[in-house]
Amino acid sequence: MHGQYRRLTEQPPVDMKETYGWLKAANLPAATEGLVVAAQDQALRTRYYERKILHRDVSPTCRMCSVGLETVDHIVAGCSALAPTDYTDRHNQVASIIHWDVCRHFGVPVESRWYRHHPDRLVETDDITMMWDTTIPTARKIKANRPDICLRNRKTNTCLLIDISCPADGNIGKKHAEKLAKYSDLRVEISRMWHCRTLVVPVVLGALGTVHADSRDGLSTSEAGFASGTCNRLYKPD
Structure with missing residues (x-):
């Protein structure tokens, strides 16, 4: 083995x-x-x-x-008994790193260490609106309308739909493709409603540590301006 x-x-x-x-x-x-x-x-x-x-x-x-x-x-x-507890906690910790970095970049007061950070459901500044695990209301019915993080940047007129997954390491390619397909309708609808450029950013990390090649690229090429710090903490944690 x-x-x-x-x-x-x-x-x-x-x-x-x-x-x-x-x-x-x-x-x-x-x-x-x-x-x-x-x-x-x-x-x-x-x-x-x-x-x-x-x-x-x-x-x-x-x-x-x-x-x-x-x-x-x-x-x-793969254990159904651990899915509602340990797997959910792991998923939320990864999402918290990204949420914490976005807050720091846009000057929102946060804890000094990411692992002490508890994301607020809604964060707003003059430039951004960020929603955490929130259903996004749309004009037409969209089945997948609750990404982990929705970041709207009014200054750059962009919106990022960030969704995290920590599957079995052999399934990271499949899971990455699923995330892109899952939120494609929401991406189109938000672009139409808010008249902004919308990107789906899957962050896929294998449960034993494998990193999908496009996960880092997706964060790095996003227009939020926070990716450098986020990538370092996701893949090279403090």
């Missing part, structure tokens, strides 16, 4: 350099770094590992949901 993650990161659409950037910049304790690498190598002692690798007489079924096989990938991105 060793080497599967490495081979995955060598294939498109993975940005290999950014995927491994945390090893140089995250400054994690050695034990934490070792645990992450062990998870990437599928070397954690899950029930599936005990059954298939150690040949012990145990059920390989997940002890949390009692449905799927208890593999590393299942634990970090």
Whole structure:
């Protein structure tokens, strides 16, 4: 099983350099770094590992949901019992980094550290309106109308629809394409209603650390002016 993650990161659409950037910049304790690498190598002692690798007489079924096989990938991105809690918390933390950076860029008072930041549902200044996890009212019915962050910049006459996903690492390409398709109708409708240029910016990070090549590019090429700090914290956290 060793080497599967490495081979995955060598294939498109993975940005290999950014995927491994945390090893140089995250400054994690050695034990934490070792645990992450062990998870990437599928070397954690899950029930599936005990059954298939150690040949012990145990059920390989997940002890949390009692449905799927208890593999590393299942634990970090596929367990229905963890989806409403741990997966949601992880998703919200990634979104909070972006929200915090936008606030800092536009002079909105925030905590000094991103992990202490609690996003407000609505943030407004003279230049921007930013909505957090809010349904956007539209003239015609749009099924997907609640992106994680909607940032309208009146000064540049642009709107960013930022949506975050942390899927299983092998699914980052599929999830990125899904996000673009999901919000395509909303992008067209907002452009029509607000008479502005609207962009969909999917931020897709694999549960074990893979980075979609277009996630960083999407932030970097956006017109919000906050991408540099956001990218550094997303892919090379403090």
